[in-house]
Amino acid sequence: MKTLQPLTPINKTLLDDFAACFKPVKKNYSRGEVIMRLDDDNKSVGILISGTAHLITTTFDGTKTIIDYFEQGSIFGRRFSPGTQTDPYTVIAKNRCTVWLVDYLKVITPCEKRCDKHIRLIDTMLLTMAQRAQLHVEVLGKRTIRGKLLSYFYYLSKARSARTFTLPLSLSDLADYISADRSAMMRELKKLNEEKILISHACKITILKIIPL
Amino acid sequence: MKTLQPLTPINKTLLDDFAACFKPVKKNYSRGEVIMRLDDDNKSVGILISGTAHLITTTFDGTKTIIDYFEQGSIFGRRFSPGTQTDPYTVIAKNRCTVWLVDYLKVITPCEKRCDKHIRLIDTMLLTMAQRAQLHVEVLGKRTIRGKLLSYFYYLSKARSARTFTLPLSLSDLADYISADRSAMMRELKKLNEEKILISHACKITILKIIPL
């Protein structure tokens, strides 16, 4: 699957500011490698410079849930666990990727100059993280697979300002993201096609009709 | 339903710091009143001093989802919408409550003295909000009603350090929080009782056995 424009793009200026303020450590990872374990002690923040990565958690029976996915420009890290945490949260590289890592404390502690840039950066970072969690709750909050798919698709369509778009996740991974059985999801996707609400071929989606959820 | 200790307690010192740093406006609301609309322009942060409130969203067909619930000490506000946002998010008083309101910008902008307290405050606030979103994703991420119930109950049990506890939501509201049909949830609750995994009478729950989800 090809890499796409980030959903919440971090522009170049912001990246430059980030580098200037925080002096990040740059690292590379290849497919399957663990980029970060999000346990309680983790005090790192990362920006994905290239490649894609997933934040996943796996239960004892092997059921995987994709909590979040990261593309070029995504900020991640310190996904504070609510404290239950039996299952580990890990950020795993989906393919070769480059990451900038910084200490979380550096981020929330204002730098010497108390510069505006810094404050805007914190704001952007938190906004991004909060928005993504919010989106996920909104999607997962739908009671049916159809509702989950449509609310996610409508979001993507709006975010990219296009009726046609390519998913940032494989259909397999999408099922894990919306927390549904893959075959059940495929069936629902088929129905949506038959009812001419959308057209889909693998990860390519075209919205034909917007219906209330 | 009686008010309980907050899940993520904000201690008195923190509240004092908050008051000192931000000079909040104090307001009172009675049951059903809208405390805050969480649209994109909203730039307020609130702390619930007494009473309970829910953050809800309602779809066109009347399906209500409880996104979050607030008790004494809960911090809420600026729940950045992901941008789809067809349905409004509102914080509604569940009963008579007192709220402190401050401007979000004041919170993220470091104060004159760049005091440590301020930074810890920001950290605590964000931690709290992030944890709650994370918990919700963790609960909603379970594929079955049983899984949702148990992961939530285990969390509460751990948070309160007790096998027996009272839910912070009515069963009706709990169904909306875990995004399930109430009757289906009641059925599942009954089964959990029959299988002696827990004992429940209305909002009073006792965990008997911890099983893998």
Place this chain on the structure above:
DNA sequence: AAAAGTCTGTTGCATTTGCAACAAAAACGT
């Protein structure tokens, strides 16, 4: 170029869930 692995797409069947509707208990307001 072949082999291994992943991803898409599909189906039958058992189970879970949602929907609609109702009754009793509890909480609330005046």
Place this chain on the structure above:
DNA sequence: ACGTTTTTGTTGCAAATGCAACAGACTTTT
């Protein structure tokens, strides 16, 4: 203290979902 509203608890039935299993397409690795 009374009537009103909310909440808990239940059921039958239809619809949605999960599970298991399989085949072909596509990618990546060797």
